[in-house]
Amino acid sequence: MSKLKLSPIEDDKPVKLTxxxxxxxxxxxxxxxxxxxxxxxxxxxxxxxxxxxxxxRFMATDRAFAKLRRLKSKQSA
Known part of the structure; x- marks a missing residue:
């Protein structure tokens, strides 16, 4: 079986979305x-x-999003 991108799911306190x-x-x-x-x-x-x-995982590996987050954090600093 090929290696999946996700690791085991940790139990964490969720924020409810519908x-x-x-x-x-x-x-x-x-x-x-x-x-x-x-x-x-x-x-x-x-x-x-x-x-x-x-x-x-998607957001962590999206280069354009990472760049945008860096720019936003610099603007708020």
Whole structure:
């Protein structure tokens, strides 16, 4: 099995958001959760819990966003 980009999901105090996802995206999240469980030897997590680390990973690896954050932090300093 290939290495997934997410590590095991940590239990953290959430901030509640309500979103709607296309059914296909939810199905893919469920499959990803199963693959993550197999890869880590843990129980599968609720697919909803995958969304925050996926968004975090996406933003952390987006160069344009990183540049914008640096500019914003310099402006507020």
């Amino acid at each position: 979103i709607e996802l296309p059914a296909a995206v939810h199905r893919d999240l469920a499959v990803y959760a199963e693959a993550l469980a197999q890869g880590t030897g843990r129980d599968a997590v609720d697919p909803v819990k995958l969304i925050p680390p996926m968004l975090s």
